[in-house]
Amino acid sequence: MPDPRFFMKSSARSLAEIALLAGAEPGPGADLDCRLEDVAPLDVATANDLSFLDNVKYKDQFLTTKAGACFVSASVADLAPKGLNLLISKHPYKSYALAAQYFYPEPVPESDISPQAHVAADAQIGEGCRIEAGAVIMSGAKIGAQSWIEAGAVIGCNVEIGTHCRIGPTSSVSHALIGDHTRLYPGVRIGQDGFGFAIDPAGHVKVPQLGRVIIGDHVEIGANSCIDRGAGPDTVIGHGTWIDNLVQIGHNAKIGQGCIIVAQVGIAGSTVLEDFVAMGGQSAVAGHLKIGAGARIGAQSGVMKDIAPGQEYLGTPAVPIKQFMRQVALLGKMVKKNT
Amino acid sequence: MPDPRFFMKSSARSLAEIALLAGAEPGPGADLDCRLEDVAPLDVATANDLSFLDNVKYKDQFLTTKAGACFVSASVADLAPKGLNLLISKHPYKSYALAAQYFYPEPVPESDISPQAHVAADAQIGEGCRIEAGAVIMSGAKIGAQSWIEAGAVIGCNVEIGTHCRIGPTSSVSHALIGDHTRLYPGVRIGQDGFGFAIDPAGHVKVPQLGRVIIGDHVEIGANSCIDRGAGPDTVIGHGTWIDNLVQIGHNAKIGQGCIIVAQVGIAGSTVLEDFVAMGGQSAVAGHLKIGAGARIGAQSGVMKDIAPGQEYLGTPAVPIKQFMRQVALLGKMVKKNT
Amino acid sequence: MPDPRFFMKSSARSLAEIALLAGAEPGPGADLDCRLEDVAPLDVATANDLSFLDNVKYKDQFLTTKAGACFVSASVADLAPKGLNLLISKHPYKSYALAAQYFYPEPVPESDISPQAHVAADAQIGEGCRIEAGAVIMSGAKIGAQSWIEAGAVIGCNVEIGTHCRIGPTSSVSHALIGDHTRLYPGVRIGQDGFGFAIDPAGHVKVPQLGRVIIGDHVEIGANSCIDRGAGPDTVIGHGTWIDNLVQIGHNAKIGQGCIIVAQVGIAGSTVLEDFVAMGGQSAVAGHLKIGAGARIGAQSGVMKDIAPGQEYLGTPAVPIKQFMRQVALLGKMVKKNT
Structure with missing residues (x-):
């Protein structure tokens, strides 16, 4: 059972109600009135758990x-132990997610502007916002309704943040326009200058970074990740993209919608990820490349060329996954033969 | 000599006293009354240095x-230059560490709750704590005696921190229980939601992350490292584990005791590291794996399978270190032959 | 056109004036009096843009x-479309950088010590400094004239920061001496203890880290990067070195002048980079190595041996770039032959 010090649970619901909210069908013989009080993994769940x-x-x-x-x-329903109420779903994990969201809804911030927050006189704070102690909102910034600026976060001049956003503790945002329902986890860095300069033995010459960061709706950006603003064009993160912790996104990058970027990924400047691209942990894409929609890049890969839509790549330099597997197998065989 | 602006030195001690506190034996003919005033590397040490x-x-x-x-x-004692007082130790580096700890003890925080800290009325602050300016302690949090919350750190609701802990500047902690004598370096992120969602083209569906982060005693977690809370089970860090900077630890991971995790390592969700595992810089372990006690994973390795206790692995995908060395040698030979 | 909410533009200048400030020569037939109002990429630039x-x-x-x-x-001047005013430069990108700096100069901080900053009574703040809300300046710290300490930054006891520096939001600095015109981006961590301990099954024994971090002039350090202080010797960053986001630099490392360290690089303890070394994203150098002046290390490389000046290396373990390319080609050929 989740620790009640940290999680607040909603009230019990019948199996029929759960089926409805989770997009599932009660299995044959399921007890529609069965009361479910909580969610739990299979191995520790008890009679009241889903x-x-x-x-x-x-x-x-x-x-x-x-x-x-x-x-x-449906395909595994026959294996169920006797007496287990089934909820048949095309997407059992999604159904579980929806049920868990019912039992444990996201905390809704209590509307409050802390007297210990530092809010510029001309900042615009929407209705129902929560601005916590130590947060700093600079001149001209606009925060949409119901948004939550957590302790110690710093929102720069003229930044615009949409409604229902959550900006994590001690994160910082500048030169950015952020959509609705978007969340920055703790320590996220948005909008600082990209890494741009003309190389010069007498001292590298900074190239002013004159773009912004544009972030869509329903985006999640993990703890301590960094997104630099554009050099001239903007850096863009599309709707519904999920970014994990400690990710680096360089200036001018365009990330499509629904992408999944796992922890410690690096995306170099001016690279384009089309929609629904997935990148495994610690992988990287060089600059000025185009990664086609739905492409999948394996963990720790290093991509040095464009990737066509839907392709799966792995390795450094990244190659189609089948080729990578053959390389590994071949190398293993040769080592065996030579020793 | 360490810069006195930053380090405060204890008073001189005799060689006999040093031997005692450092677990070493004076060598033959050593002057037990010799006064030692400081520690220094071999090449710059002078007559008063150890x-x-x-x-x-x-x-x-x-x-x-x-x-x-x-x-x-003992094995190198014979090589010593004439007149050098020896302190014979089975573990010379450990003995040095103990002596250096004597000369330069960890700073003890002056007990003080800064009027510029933001402490919730119902937070429990133990005796002798130091809470610095800009720190935020939220409702219900408990801070054990003699702990030190540095400037701008944010301690979330109901978090428990043990005694003699040190929580670095602008770090953040939520949904976590932390033991005694544990230290978070600056910018550490503990307890934010893990990266969990059901993939859906219409918008990925968040899976509530209902676990905690449980951290043992005498743990060190390096600057800007991130440890996500569990999805249901807890994320756990065992006693005496040392974690370097910019490390990522995913939800549900269990890290044993005495592990050594070097900078920029990534440990994916639900993976288990048994006790005393060592991971080199930038290495990574995929999710749902088990790394046996005492295993060693080389820098930049990518582990895609379980590793048995005591094994040493290297490469991407990681293989036993001997096999990796053979692969490298073989590839080098073949390239030579073909050019 | 850069968003005027975030960027303030200087007034128009004639082509002759621009040529002068950017170190370029007007091309044949160029209209010296042509007024230029802004900078823009080739594909979107209009008649008033450079x-x-x-x-x-x-x-x-x-x-x-x-x-x-x-x-x-000069070499491409002949290709210019008719009527385009050319500015001939040996270094067009540098010339552009200088012109862009003219149109969009770095913001000069308005001198102000925020009443919401926390500045120790005995800290020394130079003339013209800006200290923003939530910043914490501890006892004995010295901040040079015209420096800018952004919101929530934490400057530790006795730290010295030169003139015209900019210390980003919620970054932290301890045990460090920083030169002039140096910039830390948001969330940078400078001066925390290096990762030093004697391994011991009964509990690793901390080795006090008794050095400092010494940073030169005109250094840039990217968001959320970490530089640990030395163990005895100092960690040193030379003049004019540019470091990108999420970079890790271990204790005792010495980084020369004018180096370029791309995002997510790791440099292990006691390693030396001579002047003008370039490291690609996610690459790493093991500890106690020496990388010669002007050497170039490719992205994601893992360097396990010293590199001579001027060499270009790639791969894990890193080899001369030609050898790496041959390995990749050979492996590709063999896989083809075997399938």
Whole structure:
């Protein structure tokens, strides 16, 4: 059970209600009135808990679970232990997410401008905002309604932040326009100058960075990640893109919608990721490249050329995943033969 | 000599006293009354300085050092220059560390709650704590005795921090229970939501992250490192583990005791490191893996499979270190032959 | 046109004036009195805009640009579209940088010590400094004239910062001496203890870190980068070195002048980079190595041996770039043959 010091739970719901909110169908014989009080993993769930099976790796736990109900795909319903209420879903993990969101909704910030926050007289703060102690909102900044500026965050001059945003503790934003329902985790850095200069033995000459960072709606940017502003064009992050912790995005990069950027990724300047690109942890893309929609780049890969839509690449330099696997297999075989 | 603006030195001690506190034995003929005033590297040490030889790379410096005394292992004692007082130790570097700790003890925070800190009325602050300007302690948080919350740090609601901890400037902690004598360096991020969502073209669906971060005693976490809270289970960091700067630890990861995690490492979600695992800089472990006790993973490696206890791995994908060396050698040979 | 909410433009200048300030020569037939009002990329520039051609990749844009004037090298002047005023430069990108600096000069901080900053009574603040809300300046710190300490930055006891510096929001500095005209971007961590301890199963023993961080003049350090202080010797960053975001520099490292360190690089302890070394993104150098002046290390490389001056290395373990290219080609050929 989640620690009640940190998480506030909603009230119990019947299986029928859960099915409805989670986009699932009660399985054959399921008890529609069964009360579900909480969510829990298969192996620790009890009769009042709702669980899910998404990854076949956990099938054994499914066979013996004591959960009260369980989201599953139709294909594994037959394996269910006797008496387990099933909730059949095309996307069991998504259904679980929706149910968990019901039981544990995102905290809604209590509207309050802390007297210990530092808000410029001409900043515009929307209705219902929460501005915490130590936060600094500079001249001309606009914060949309219901947004939450956490402790010690610094919002620069004339920055615009949409509604229902959450800006994490001690993060900083400048030269940026941010959409609605977007969240910056703690320590995120948005809008600082990109890494631009003319190389000169007498002292590199700074190139003024004259663009902005434009961030869409429903974007999440993980802790201590950095997004530099453009050099002339803007740096852009599309709607619904999820960025993990410690990610670096260089000036002028354009990241499409719905992309997934795992921790410690680096995206060099002026590179374009089309929609729904996924990049594994610690991978990187060189500058001025184009990564096609839906392409997938494996962890630690180093991409040095454009990638066509839908392709899966791996390795440094990154190659199609099948070729990478062959390289690894071949190298292994040769080493064996030579020793 | 360390800069007195930044370091405060304890008073001189005799060689006999030093031997005692550092777990070393005076060598044959050593002057037990010799006064030692400071520590210094072999090449710059003078007659009042204490030094050490641990790495054979520095043997030449040992042969000509002007140090007043030197920690060495018994095996090299014979090489000592005439007149150098030896302190024989099984672990010369550890003995040096203990002596250096005597001369330069960790600063003890002056007990003080700054009037410029923002402490919630119902936060519990132990005796002897130091809470600096700009720090924010939220409702229900508990800070153990003698702990030191540095400037601008943000401690979230109901977080518990043990005694003798030090929480670095502008770091942030939420959803976490932290043991005693643990230190977060500047800019550390603890307890934010892990990277969890159901992929959906219509907008990825957030999976509430319902676990905590549990950190043991005597843990060190380097600057700007990030540890996400669990998705359901907790993320756990065992006693005495040392984590360097800019490290990423994903949700549900379990890190054992005494592990050593060098800078810029990434540990993906739900992975387990047993006790005393060492990971070199920029290496990474994929999710849901188990790394056995005492295993060693080389710098920049990418681990894609479980590793048995005590094994040494290197490369991407990581292989046993001997195999990696053979791959490198073989590739080098083939390139030569083909050009 | 740069967003006027974020960038303030200087007044128009004649082509003759621009040529002078940017170190360029008006091309044959150029209209010396032509008024230029702004800078812009070739493809969007209009008759009042100044542009540049530096990278041959953008030649097509040059052929059709509507810019009022353009910096080019003499070698491509013949290709210019009719009527385009040329500004001939040996270094067109540098000339552009100087012109852009004229139109968009770095913001000069308005002198002000915010009543919401926390400045120790015995800190020394030079003339014309700007200290923003939430910044913390500790006892004995010295800030040189015209320096700018941004919101929430924390300057530790006895730290010295030169003149015309800019210390980014929520960054932190301790145990450091910083030169003039140096800039730390947001979230930078300077001077925390290096990662030093004697390994011990009973609990690793901390080795006191007794050095400092010494940073030269005209240094730039990117967002969320970390530079640890020395263990005994100092960690040193030379004049005019540019460091990008999320870079890690370990204790005792010595970085020369004019180096270029791209994002997410890791430099391990006690390593020396001579002057004008360039390191690509996510590359790393192991500890105790020496990288010769002007050496270039490719992105994601892992350097495990010294590199001679002027050499170009790539790969993990890093090898001369030609050898790396041969390895990649050979491996590709073999995979083809074997499938």
